[in-house]
Amino acid sequence: MPVMDRLKTRPDFLRAARGIRRSTASLTLELCPTPEALDDHIRVGFTASRKVGNAVARNRAKRRLRAAAAAVLPLHGRGGHDYVLVARTATLTRGFAELLNDLSGALAAAHARLDKPNRGDAN
C-alpha cells in the first residue's frame, strides 16, 4: 500500500499542470512523475479557482475531491507520481457515485497514456 502525501508548493502544481491532463464533467486530472524517486509515495493536490464560486463553494469542492481521492487513489493510484485534481463547477452538484466514476475514468485514461509513450500528446 503506497503512502499518501499532499502537494503543498506552487512549483509542484505548475509541474503537474504541464503533464498529462484528462477532463471529465466534474473534475480535471493532472498527472506527472514525482521528481524525486519515491516509488512508494502517491502525492496528490487539490485546487479550485475563483470560477467555482466564493470561498465556501471552493472549500466544499476541495473537500469532495479529497473524499473521492481517499476512496479511489489507494486502489488505482500509482506510486511515484503526482496527481492534481482541479475542481469545476459541476464538482458541487454531481452525485458522489458519479464523481467517483469520473475520477476512476480519468485515472484509467491518464495511465493508458502513460503506458504508451512518445505518441500523440507530445506534439
Next chain:
RNA sequence: UCAGAUGGCCGGAUGGCCGCGGGGCUUCGCAAGAAGCGUCGAGGAAAGUCCGGGCUCCACGGAAACACGGUGACGGAUAACAUCCGCCGGGGGUAACCCCAGGGAAAGCGCCACAGAAAUGAAACCGCCUACCGGCCUAAAGCCGCGGCAAGGUUGAAAAGGUGCGGUAAGAGCGCACCGCGUCUCUGGCAACAGAGGUGGCAUGGCAAGCCCCACCGGGAGCAAGACCAAAUAGGGACGGCACGUAAUCCGUUUCCGGAUAGCCGUCCGGGUAGGUCGCGUGAGGUGUGGGGCAACUCACAUCCCAGAGGAAUGGCCAUCCAUCGCGGCAACGCGAGGACAGAACCCGGCUUACAGGCCAUCUGACGUU
C-alpha cells in the same frame, strides 16, 4: 382579531459508516516514531476592512507652534471611539415611535444659475399719492413742476419680520396688540436648554458637504509585526599549517631591512537564505447569583476553560424527522423538490453590508365581545 412600533433570540435536529486538525493519556520503541483510547474543533455576521484599542518594531530630549487628517449641542458610560445610554433642540407620524453632518455666516474671501425692476454697498418695472413748496389762478377745484411712498402686482428655492387695528395725501414698526427675533434680569436644571418679566423697533437673506474660523483629538508602520534556531552554495573575518623563503605588486622618499597582499588545506566566528520554532490564545473572557444605576454600564462572589490551521483541519456519504416550496385534494393527507447569507488566519470593542425562515417580550392604533 387585524395593522403597526421597538427590543431580544435562533440560524435545522437526531443517528449510523468512513475520515481530518489540535492538545491529553496509555502501550510499544534506544530514538525517530507507531498504535489505541477518550476529548475539543467556524459565525451572527467569521465578510467589508470603515473607526477605536491591545500587542510588536521603528523614530523621538521636554513642551509648544505650523502643516495635514479627524471629530462637532449637552451630560454620562468606556481601555478607547466616529460606538452606546440619557437628555435638549429641530423635523415627521393619529399613536407606539422614528430621523438629524445638530459649533460659527455682526473675522474674512467666494458663490447664489434661470427668471425677475431688484439677489446683498439690495431695489423701483408696473404702480400708489399730490398734503407741504413753486407756477397757471383772487380763492377753491383742476393741471404742471419740485417731489413723496413701498401697500398691491410680477419672478423666484429665497425679496429686508408676520397678522390685525390705528394712522396717512399715499404709505411706512410711524404707533399699538399678539406672534417671531435680538438683548437684559429672574426662576428651574450639573449642563445643553426651558419658562416668566422687562426692553429694542427689526438691525442679522442662504450656502461652512466651497475656502475658512473656533474647540478638542491624532508620531509612523503593521503578525508578511517581531523574536529565536539554522542546512547547502557563494562571499567575509580570525587562527594554525603547507608552499615560498624565490619572483611580482604595494607601503615606510632611496639602499639595507621590515611589513602587507595574492595560492592550497583545516578549525572556528559573525551575518544570513531555504526550512523550522515561538509569537498563538487565561482574555478590557463566558455563565450564574447578589448589590449600585432610569440606562449604557459597573462592583462583589461563585463557577467554567471555550478552535488554533499554515496549499490552510472543522468533512464525505446515508437514513429518519422539522421548516420551506410545487402539484393533486374541501380536508386529513399523498407524491416530488430541497436547506438563507456565508468559512476563523494575532486578539478585543464597535460600525456597515448580506441573509431562507422562525420564536419571544413590551407597547400603539382600529374593530369586536364581556
